Amino acid sequence: MAAVDTDVVVVGAGPVGLMLAGELRLGGAEVTVLEQRDGPTTESRASTLHARTMELFDQRGLLDDLGTPPHVPMGHFGGIPLDLRLDSPFAGQWKVPQTRTEELLGAWSRGLGAELRGGHRVRSLGQHHDRVEVEADGPHGPVRLSARYVVGCDGERSTVRELAGIPFPGTSAGRELIRADADGLDIQDRRFQRLEKGLAIAARGAGGTTRVMVHRFGRPPRPRTAEPDYAELADVWRTVTGEDITAGVPLWVNSFGDASRQAARYRAGRVLLAGDAAHQQMPIGGQALNLGLQDAVNLGWKLAAVVLGRAHDALLESYHEERHAVGREVLSGIRAQARLLLGGPEVESLRSVMGELIAYEDVRRHLAGTISGLGIRYGSGPGHPLCGTRLPPAAPTPDTTTTSTVVTLRRARGLLLHPASGGPGPAEAAAPWADRVDAVVTDAASTGPTAGGTTVLVRPDGHVAWAGSDEEGLLAALDRWFGSPAAGARRHSAQHTAPRPGAHTTSSDRRHVRRSTMGNLTGRTALVTGSSRGMGRATAERLAREGALVAVHYATGKAAAEEVVSGIESDGGRAFAVRSELGAPGGVHELFLGLEQGLKERTGSSELNIVVNNAGVMGGVKPEDTTPEQFDRLVAVNAKAPFFVIQRALPNMPDGGRIINISSGLTRFANPDEIAYAMTKGAVEMLALHYAKYLGPRGITVNSVAPGITRNGNPVFDIPEAVEQMAALSTFNRVGEPQDVADVVAFLASDDARWVTGAFIDASGGTLLG
Incomplete structure (x- = not known):
């Protein structure tokens, strides 16, 4: 089997894969593109480039070769006319056949040194700590490639996504359009003509080819193992319009439905996704291609910088954070458009209302910004208004030169x-x-x-x-x-040199150390209940060091919680305190009121990626002395509150989230003084087991961590003899430290634990080994 070593393997040589290959080469990374087709596509399924894509093509110097394609300032939202003109030199739509886009990007990426291999079908993929092994069937036999990273740009039926085990939740198609490019047709142009029985679209191209698209109201998608034939399209066209187009000569025919799916994560270790491999949507208004091309431009420079060792691994996490959010917004808009476009008489009132709303400039600009890509802002937290936006088109010229x-x-x-x-x-x-x-x-x-x-x-x-x-x-x-x-270029040594081990560090030093080592959770948000002290505090600090914005929950220890927040911020992290009494009536509701307010103030969103159910109360009462009130209190705080915290968090949690419940080694190690407490922790483990099954389709993992004897501020840990006796229970002959448990939680909160769910994690230092 032939072996090839490269920095990045890109699977799929459509426009997205070719754009990514060029971006990687501009960044200095070696790249090999594998494509199962033997040659370029002959089908121009996508024919629209939007303003932001044209700006990106301009930034890469591609427009001279592209020429001046036909320009259409007006677009639509679900078939309702929409003026797409915003502040851009390329406002509106630009009509470019996919064959031409692919030809352009193929020549560009090859000219930059990308290697393109046709006739290669990927069949296996194996991740290792430092590389990915890819096996493919090539035209001359099997091929094995070893790469630092693999990117799947291989469409909505992505082999890479399937082999990497990345969930692809969403909804299947309930409606479909059949479309074709055909020669020899003499029919009138139609732009979203709504007739009694369906929707008809026809447009004559410059070369005399006519594109026709048709949907019959109420007709569900047909089960298909192959694309429809022209006879089926002509039959539906006749039913909807009354016209006979059987004399046409089809160049290609296909169908597409209103399925809507998005990968739970755009990254799984050393495997990433872009384009339709990351999101499936109805290609209304040409958004699918543009969304994918913009994925590629966002990812390319980041992946090249990481591959060459110029940037922290955290930079790749920003690809998922930024593009997943954009994809989620675009897919939401497309679902709304599909309902307006393909719905029958029942949507006419809704179409009328939308037509009135679009007349308002703020509404028009918002919708046009989403469709064109010009409205994208990465991150929505506090800061300068320019942060995250594209550089305004009226950019200044350097010095007195004319170079833009x-x-x-x-x-x-x-x-x-x-x-x-x-x-x-x-x-x-x-x-x-x-x-x-x-x-x-x-x-x-x-x-x-x-x-x-x-x-x-x-x-x-x-x-x-x-x-x-x-x-x-x-x-x-x-x-x-x-x-x-x-x-050799570190001018500000105090800010850019990590301290020697054991050396005294200032707060400025600590900020640099955090920036240099953080990354697994950069851009994510976390809630840690009961985090003003002990394991909760250590967990909050650990997640913050990994880049997460952490909500530090407390019930009564306000000063302690504020100390935790202050410590995190002094180390360059982000956190805020939120109070509620879990176990009391309305406690979870109070918690989320404060949590959502704090998140929105800092990120502009109430999105919550990580939940750590740590808050709990011990019993310490012999079974014969346990009162109903004490028992109810244990159940309320330790079992009931975590259930309703998860229930309340799920609407705020995107696919791919993480839930970690803190259990106890006492579910496996008997202590008669903690029977009621152990019962509640057993319930927590069942909570993880069954919620893991329920949330699996969304890529959300739910796990239990069971600490053993862990230093928690109890005065008993100040007694050497007692500590010695407790330490003897551990295989390591020591008591646990809060940080020991926090590190386990941080692992479960990271992408490295994407394949672990419903698990009981023994974090007792071997106490449960007997």
């Missing part, structure tokens, strides 16, 4: 724009990153993004990574998005 920032971005490097009035400070601060970030001085009189003395850091995909005027903020943004400075 668009041209500067063609090398897929970062760009630092700073006004001349700000002096050389920003450029000097960014000097250690000169191998990956270009510094450009803008005119002092500029009215662009640097107006008012603002410095702007732009990512290789054209989105603003940071904007402001403070050097510390700039350094943090450079470190986050572009990795550690090049060796």
Whole structure:
């Protein structure tokens, strides 16, 4: 079996795979593209490029070869006319056959050095700690490739996604359109013509070919093992329109339904997904292709930087966080459009209301921004209004030259724009990153993004990574998005040199250490109940070090919770405190009121990715002395509250979330003084087992962690003799530390634990071994 080593294997040589291959090569990564077809496609199923995609093509210098395609300023929302013109030199729709887009991107990526291999069908994939092994059947026999990463760009029936075990939850199609390109037709053009029995669309192309699409109201999708034939399309067309088009000569025929699915995660270890492999949607208005191409541009520079060791692994997590959120919004809009477009008479009143709403400028701009991609803002937390948006099109020119920032971005490097009035400070601060970030001085009189003395850091995909005027903020943004400075280029040694082991560290040092080592949970949000002390505190601190925004819950220890938050923030993390008395009536409701408010203030969303049910109360009462009130209290806090915390969290939790319940080794190790307590913890384990089965289709894992004797602030741990006796129960001959349990929880909260759910994790230090 032939073996090939490369940095990245991209599976799928459609437009998305080819765009990604070019982006990876611009970043310096070696890339091999595997495609099961022997040659390029002859079907132009997608024919629309939207404004943001055209801007990205311009940033990569592709428009000269593309030429000037037909431009249509008007689009639609579910068949209702929608003006797509926004602030962009490419506002509207641009009609480019998929064959031409694929030809353009294929020549571009090959010219940059990407290797394209046709006739290769992937059949197995194996992940290892440092690489991925891919086996494929090639035209000359089996081929094995070893790569640092694999990206599936192989469509909605993705082999890569299936082999990687990434869930693909969503809904199957309930309606379908049949479409074809055909020669020899002489019928009138129709744009979303709604007739009594269905919807008809026809458009004559420049070459004389006519594209026809038809849907019969109430006709469900046919079970298919292959695409429909032209006779079926002609039959449905006759039923809907009364016209006979059987004389047409089909170039191709296919059907598509309103299925809507999204991968639970766009990344699983060293495997990533982009395009239709990551999301399946009805291709209304050409959004599917554009969504995929924008996935590729977001991922390419990040993956290349990680592969070459220039950036932290956390950068890849930002790909999922950013594009999954965009995909979720786009799919939601497409589902609404599908209902408006393919619904029968029952949707006419809704179409009428939508037509009235679209007339309002704010509504029009919102819908146009979503469809065109111009409205994307990565991250919605506090900060400069430019952060996360694409660089405004009216970008200033550097110095007195005529070179635009668009041209500067063609090398897929970062760009630092700073006004001349700000002096050389920003450029000097960014000097250690000169191998990956270009510094450009803008005119002092500029009215662009640097107006008012603002410095702007732009990512290789054209989105603003940071904007402001403070050097510390700039350094943090450079470190986050572009990795550690090049060796030998560390001008600010105090901020960019990790401390020696055992050396005294300042808060500034600790912030740098956190930025250098964090990443598994960057951009995610977490709730840890009972986290003002003990294991809960250690867990909150550990998740924050991994990059999560942590809600520190407490019932009565306000000062202790605020101390936890202060410590996390002094180490460069993010946290906030939230109070509620779990087990009391209304406690869970109070918790989520404070939680959602805190999340929205800091992220603009109430999305919650991780829940750690840690809060609990011990019994410590002999069974004969346990009162009904004590028993009810144990059940309320330890068992009932976690159930309703999960129930309340699920609407806020996206697919791929994590739930970790803290149980106890006492469910396996007898202690007669804790019978009632152990009963409640047994209930917690059942909660994980059965919820894991229930939430599996959404890619949400639910697990139980069972600590043993763990130092928790009880005065007994200050008695050496008692500690010695307790330590003897552990295989390691010591008592547990809160951090021992926190590290297990952090693992279960990460992507590394994606294949673990419904599990009982013994974190007792071997106490349960007997």
